[in-house]
Amino acid sequence: MFGKLFNWGKKDKEAHAGAAASENANWSFLGADMHSHLIPGIDDGAKTIEDSLILVRSLVEMGYRTIITTPHTMIDYYPNTSQTIQSGLATLQTALKENNINVSIKAASEYYIDEHFIKLIDTEPLLTIYEKEVLVEFSMLYEPPMLMEVIYKMQTAGYRPIIAHPERYLFFHQEMRKLYEMKDRGCLMQLNMLSVSGYYGRNIKAIADKLISQNFYDYCGSDMHHEKHAANLKAMAGTKDYHTFANYPFQNSRLCF
Ligand SMILES: [Fe+2]
Numbered sequence: 001m002f003g004k005l006f007n008w009g010k011k012d013k014e015a016h017a018g019a020a021a022s023e024n025a026n027w028s029f030l031g032a033d034m035h036s037h038l039i040p041g042i043d044d045g046a047k048t049i050e051d052s053l054i055l056v057r058s059l060v061e062m063g064y065r066t067i068i069t070t071p072h073t074m075i076d077y078y079p080n081t082s083q084t085i086q087s088g089l090a091t092l093q094t095a096l097k098e099n100n101i102n103v104s105i106k107a108a109s110e111y112y113i114d115e116h117f118i119k120l121i122d123t124e125p126l127l128t129i130y131e132k133e134v135l136v137e138f139s140m141l142y143e144p145p146m147l148m149e150v151i152y153k154m155q156t157a158g159y160r161p162i163i164a165h166p167e168r169y170l171f172f173h174q175e176m177r178k179l180y181e182m183k184d185r186g187c188l189m190q191l192n193m194l195s196v197s198g199y200y201g202r203n204i205k206a207i208a209d210k211l212i213s214q215n216f217y218d219y220c221g222s223d224m225h226h227e228k229h230a231a232n233l234k235a236m237a238g239t240k241d242y243h244t245f246a247n248y249p250f251q252n253s254r255l256c257f
Helices: 010-019 049-061 082-098 115-123 147-156 176-184 193-197 202-213 227-234 240-246
Strands: 066-069 104-107 110-112 133-137 160-164 188-192 219-221
Touching (some): 188 193, 193 227
Parallel strands (some): 110 133, 160 188
């Protein structure tokens, strides 16, 4: 319901984009951020609760009202479970309250597609971004074996995959048809906002720009890990890329709660 309330019209967004030119980027027209690493000490994002507070505060300053934070679940490096994530979230929520930082926050996960994840699909409920939508990622360097089969398995179990930052998988750059195939098969697509700013390099920006022009994406996310990400997001104020966001029909606002 609140998503609808905050669903800004094109004119509102453009007015806001203009107003932001001389200050920090204002992303309030998005409403919700749905990809970040803000829970302390459980992945490669915030290390301490102080880090977490700095990062959440910067998202609030940029106008976000809802945060769905997504620690990695990656068995070899960050062996998180629903329990480690929810208990980390509770710690963060307490600290936010104590520091008078007012924002709606919940946790899901960014699941890395590996053998462990394939088992998890059958053995316990996955943490979802929205309804049955689940954020997944995989290796940046090589295509995981059976990728399409894993997507099908998720769908058979009732989930809808959201592919995290499709523009960042280098092996797809020469083989874009595989990205389109995932979309055709019903996957949702999440753009990393900093891909558009050039933060991850020129090639990734070029792919992101191309996919935006094709209306390929459904959501965008900060994928915020540290203060450098926050600074780069803020620095997009008033740029051509900022206006691109203001004019694109991202679905983030429906995630507000
Ligand atoms: Fe991430």
